[in-house]
Amino acid sequence: MRISDDRYNRDRQRLDIAMHFIRHEARTHTIRQWTGLTDDRIRKLYRSYLQDGGFRLARHRGKSPQQAAFFLRSVRLRHEAGALAGLCCLVGVLERHQGRAGSAPLACVTRAAALCQAYDVYRAIVAAPGISFEHAVLLVNALARGSELALDDCHGCGALLVVDSLALRPARCVLCTGEDPRRVPACNNAHSARPAP
Ligand SMILES: [Zn+2]
Structure with missing residues (x-):
């Protein structure tokens, strides 16, 4: 039983x-x-x-987004990716020190629940989210692999950042560099996250 x-x-x-x-x-x-x-x-x-009435749902076909560089394309996306990655660390989807090569696969139902939790909070705190759920999946997978994206602390204030894993310069957040994420469009051809039905 x-x-x-x-x-x-x-x-x-x-x-x-x-x-x-x-x-x-x-x-x-x-x-x-x-x-x-x-x-x-x-x-x-x-x-x-x-x-059950969820008729406004878009059904996406084909490949999921693949380009990790998407998150570094604009100040706004870098800012949002850092916030989302921080939430993913809080709920246990990501570990602070990434590079899980050779360890257990990231995708599992327990982490899936935590990922939904982190993404829902991200959607609640960002007015016009630039990161779709499929891009959030790409973000956590890329950070877990560690070959293209990595987590780092801002050298000015210690904020968690998503950076190019091969970057040589010390990482600095948008506030410490004086950039304003609100003035920069997420991406010209990015598929922006849409409101949940
Ligand atoms: Zn900073």
Whole structure:
């Protein structure tokens, strides 16, 4: 009885997380990777979500965003990526000292729940978010790999920053360099995060 209860709870958690990912317009393969659900079950969840009135949901197909350099393209994106990465550290999706090469894969249902939590807070504190949920997944994966992006402290104030892992100059945040993230568009061709339905 206990075993079946545990299984039921784990399955329930996977479905809840998958629905959360769907509402954030995550792609099917991202949902599969982080929840372990089959494509067939994810398709059924999409259908039930649509039947329940979530008809404004965009279904993205094709590859997820791949370019980690996206987060360094503008002052605003660097600023937002630092905030989101800090939230991911707080909830345990990321470790402060990254570079997990060879360690366990990042994607799992427990971290998926924490990632949703961090992303929801990011969406709540940033007026017009420039980082979509799929880009948030790219951010945590790139930071976990550590080959393109890394976490660093601002040398002026100690704020957590997302930086080019090969950068030679000491990292400084937008406040310490006097840049204003509000004046710089997130990215001309970036697909901005849209409000949750
Ligand atoms: Zn600073």
